[in-house]
Amino acid sequence: MATGLTDTASTGADGLIPEVWSAQTRDSLLANLVGWNLIDRSFEQEMAGRAYDTIRIDGVGGTTDDTRAGFDVSSNITLGAGGTLTAEVITFLTQVSLAVNTHAYKFWDLEFELDLMTQMPLMERGAERTAYVVAQKADDDCNGLIDNFSQTVGTLAAGLTDADILRGVQYLNDANAQEENRVALFSSAEQINLLQIEQYRNSLYDQAFTSAADGKFRGFFGSKYGVDFYMSTNTEGTNAAGHDNGMFQQEALAGAMIDNQRVATDYEITTDSFRHAVHSIYGLIEVRDTSGVWLKGK
Numbered sequence: 322m323a324t325g326l327t328d329t330a331s332t333g334a335d336g337l338i339p340e341v342w343s344a345q346t347r348d349s350l351l352a353n354l355v356g357w358n359l360i361d362r363s364f365e366q367e368m369a370g371r372a373y374d375t376i377r378i379d380g381v382g383g384t385t386d387d388t389r390a391g392f393d394v395s396s397n398i399t400l401g402a403g404g405t406l407t408a409e410v411i412t413f414l415t416q417v418s419l420a421v422n423t424h425a426y427k428f429w430d431l432e433f434e435l436d437l438m439t440q441m442p443l444m445e446r447g448a449e450r451t452a453y454v455v456a457q458k459a460d461d462d463c464n465g466l467i468d469n470f471s472q473t474v475g476t477l478a479a480g481l482t483d484a485d486i487l488r489g490v491q492y493l494n495d496a497n498a499q500e501e502n503r504v505a506l507f508s509s510a511e512q513i514n515l516l517q518i519e520q521y522r523n524s525l526y527d528q529a530f531t532s533a534a535d536g537k538f539r540g541f542f543g544s545k546y547g548v549d550f551y552m553s554t555n556t557e558g559t560n561a562a563g564h565d566n567g568m569f570q571q572e573a574l575a576g577a578m579i580d581n582q583r584v585a586t587d588y589e590i591t592t593d594s595f596r597h598a599v600h601s602i603y604g605l606i607e608v609r610d611t612s613g614v615w616l617k618g619k
Contacts, residue, residue: 342440346442346446351453352554353539353553353555354555355539355552356463356464357463359504360571360576361571361576364575376419376577377417378417378418380413380414381412382412392412417606419605420604421577421602423462423602423604423605424600424602425455425459426599426600427451428596429447430592431444431594431596452582454599455582455601456582459578459603462603464506464557466574467567467613467615468615470567470607470610472489472492472611473614474488478618479617480618481511481515481618481619482518486515486545489614489616490548490568492611498611499571502570503547503568503570505548506552506566506567507552507566507618508566511619512542512550512552514618540553563617563619566616566618567613567614569613572608575608577604578601578603579603580602585598585600
């Protein structure tokens with residue numbers, strides 16, 4: 322004769338079953354920050370050890386940015402028989418002022434009691450994320466310069482074409498931009514669009530999905546037409562509205578970081594808490610408008 326049994330199960334006994342809180346974490350994933358690697362930062366070295374808040378950048382050869390009008394081949398270039406040389410006044414480019422006027426920071430306060438009673442490494446994770454957030458602010462400001470270029474190709478939210486890329490290269494050539502250190506910064510969506518274009522498939526695909534070339538920064542996925550291509554997931558815009566991609570010679574944009582990821586920490590006795598802050602102080606400016614192109618695309 323069968324006998325019905327009622328077993329003792331986990332129901333109602335949750336308090337008896339131990340749980341484990343892992344010290345490992347699965348944090349939110351972070352964007353790759355590329356912009357500051359691509360711009361001209363040579364002024365930082367020139368100013369090393371000096372106190373300043375503005376860098377004045379001068380040049381010769383014309384009256385406005387990237388022109389040669391005023392002291393050029395158009396006048397006083399030939400001498401007739403028995404003629405007299407005519408002196409001409411050297412003209413200067415409009416001065417560009419790189420103001421170091423952005424102070425980006427992130428600050429947080431962590432109670433000792435919470436840190437003591439949790440297994441998650443809160444101090445370590447908080448410090449890592451703080452440094453990233455400040456770096457992302459600097460990258461945001463850098464990438465925000467791209468849509469200031471007056472030369473544009475393409476349409477926002479529509480994929481760029483090979484003809485668009487070539488027109489961008491022509492803009493740089495027409496401006497006599499230096500052939501070295503030409504770069505293009507693309508969104509992830511635009512990178513994938515380019516890799517679907519027949520002209521790019523063979524030349525870029527292998528470069529994009531193998532190891533990066535020596536001397537290239539994170540995000541590098543190949544070169545074409547003398548331009549190094551980089552992908553960042555932190556370009557301005559969205560997949561729906563399109564992104565501000567850009568092509569430029571390095572000297573088109575300049576930046577100076579005089580206080581880079583400075584960490585400040587202390588213990589506050591009145592709240593029994595640790596405090597942690599990260600600071601960056603920097604300046605950014607467009608120096609050569611015609612040495613850059615705003616590539617409107619995906």
